Amino acid sequence: MCLPDRLLKALQSLRQPSSEELERAVRNAGVTLQCVKPYLRERTPPFRYGRNVLLKTGLFEAVVVCLPEHVETPVHGHGDSICCVQVLEGTVTNRLRSPDAPEEIVDERTFRSGEFLHTLRGQIHSMYNPGPGRAVTLHLYTPPLPETAVDTTSP
Numbered sequence: 001m002c003l004p005d006r007l008l009k010a011l012q013s014l015r016q017p018s019s020e021e022l023e024r025a026v027r028n029a030g031v032t033l034q035c036v037k038p039y040l041r042e043r044t045p046p047f048r049y050g051r052n053v054l055l056k057t058g059l060f061e062a063v064v065v066c067l068p069e070h071v072e073t074p075v076h077g078h079g080d081s082i083c084c085v086q087v088l089e090g091t092v093t094n095r096l097r098s099p100d101a102p103e104e105i106v107d108e109r110t111f112r113s114g115e116f117l118h119t120l121r122g123q124i125h126s127m128y129n130p131g132p133g134r135a136v137t138l139h140l141y142t143p144p145l146p147e148t149a150v151d152t153t154s155p
């Protein structure tokens with residue numbers, strides 16, 4: 001079964017899942033670097049990194065992100081969505097920002113291959129790859145990100 005179908009199957013009983021339930025679904029789907037490779041894009045302009053939507057339903061969106069070494073995403077939020085991220089290769093630093101002053105980092109934590117991180121509703125953040133090498137991550141959002149705001153809400 002291909003990865004989008006495995007994710008759909010793992011998500012099928014969920015309606016308004018918590019981040020922990022999202023994580024459990026991703027674990028149950030058995031996501032590995034090998035199985036995201038066909039969906040991986042090294043760079044998708046205008047971004048300095050690659051992002052590719054793997055799955056989008058009325059309730060969920062899954063995106064594969066490839067962040068080159070020493071590249072940081074724009075500072076962004078996800079609106080009403082929560083997000084669970086699995087690191088599949090390399091290392092990412094999640095930089096939480098002050099909602100009132102997004103240039104200010106209020107907390108940062110680094111996650112390695114195999115680890116999960118969560119973004120809560122309304123949180124503002126950026127993700128940085130401290131290296132070495134690229135970082136590949138799978139992002140699962142619920143509800144899906146709004147179509148029109150992809151440049152400010154990704155990854």
Ligand SMILES: [Fe+2]
Pocket residue numbers: 076077078083119125153154155
């Ligand atoms: Fe994000």
